[in-house]
Amino acid sequence: MSQRFERQLSLIGDSGQRALFGSCVAVIGCGGLGSIVITGLASAGVGHLILVDGDTVSESNMNRQFIHAGRVGMSKAESAAEWVSQLYPDCKVDVVARYLERDDIDILSEADVVVDCLDSSEDRVMLGLMCIDAGKVLVHAAIDSYHGQVAVIRPEDILRMGHIYPKPSKGGAHHSISTAVTFVGSLEANEVINVLLGSDSCLRDEILSVDIGDYSMTRYRIGPS
Numbered sequence: 001m002s003q004r005f006e007r008q009l010s011l012i013g014d015s016g017q018r019a020l021f022g023s024c025v026a027v028i029g030c031g032g033l034g035s036i037v038i039t040g041l042a043s044a045g046v047g048h049l050i051l052v053d054g055d056t057v058s059e060s061n062m063n064r065q066f067i068h069a070g071r072v073g074m075s076k077a078e079s080a081a082e083w084v085s086q087l088y089p090d091c092k093v094d095v096v097a098r099y100l101e102r103d104d105i106d107i108l109s110e111a112d113v114v115v116d117c118l119d120s121s122e123d124r125v126m127l128g129l130m131c132i133d134a135g136k137v138l139v140h141a142a143i144d145s146y147h148g149q150v151a152v153i154r155p156e157d158i159l160r161m162g163h164i165y166p167k168p169s170k171g172g173a174h175h176s177i178s179t180a181v182t183f184v185g186s187l188e189a190n191e192v193i194n195v196l197l198g199s200d201s202c203l204r205d206e207i208l209s210v211d212i213g214d215y216s217m218t219r220y221r222i223g224p225s
Helices: 003-021 032-044 076-087 121-134 178-197
Strands: 024-028 048-052 092-096 113-116 137-144 147-153 206-211 216-221
Touching (some): 003 032, 113 178, 178 206
Parallel strands (some): 048 092, 113 137
Antiparallel strands (some): 147 206
């Protein structure tokens, strides 16, 4: 096993590390949350990433999307792929440099886990429906200001994206500080790893709400307790 991962082998073991390397994760959105999730998964040794985003890098992204530094005007998906190639060259990366559409289920077909790093609730609900149709586990996170949330949506469980966003909208840009994006994105990446490793600590039919403004953290359960 590569020395690259020796500091985490005592936590997840050789079998866990092999499981990560043999996993495929589709990250939908390569912006703020995506930057943290992509970095966390590549650093942990996930062997295959599918990076989906139709946006390009702008100067206003730079307070929270560090993986795109020096690449203003470039496709975010392509920029993220370059970052991964430097961070973990053994990771296979598939780039989809366009926005996901409802009939793009084939893009998710190889993924063991899909990660929601989108901006609008309308797009999140669409992604949730796609994952249910494809039988894929979806790890969700969102952030606004100092507040964020994380959840895991499984086809066999009760929780659906419609519970989180009963009145979805296209919405606009959310205001956020870089530290909040980093914190919530790290929780999201950690939950992806938990799912890939089959950890008993995974969220199930719960929404984890966090606020770095007052350091509060609450878990809300959906359905029967």
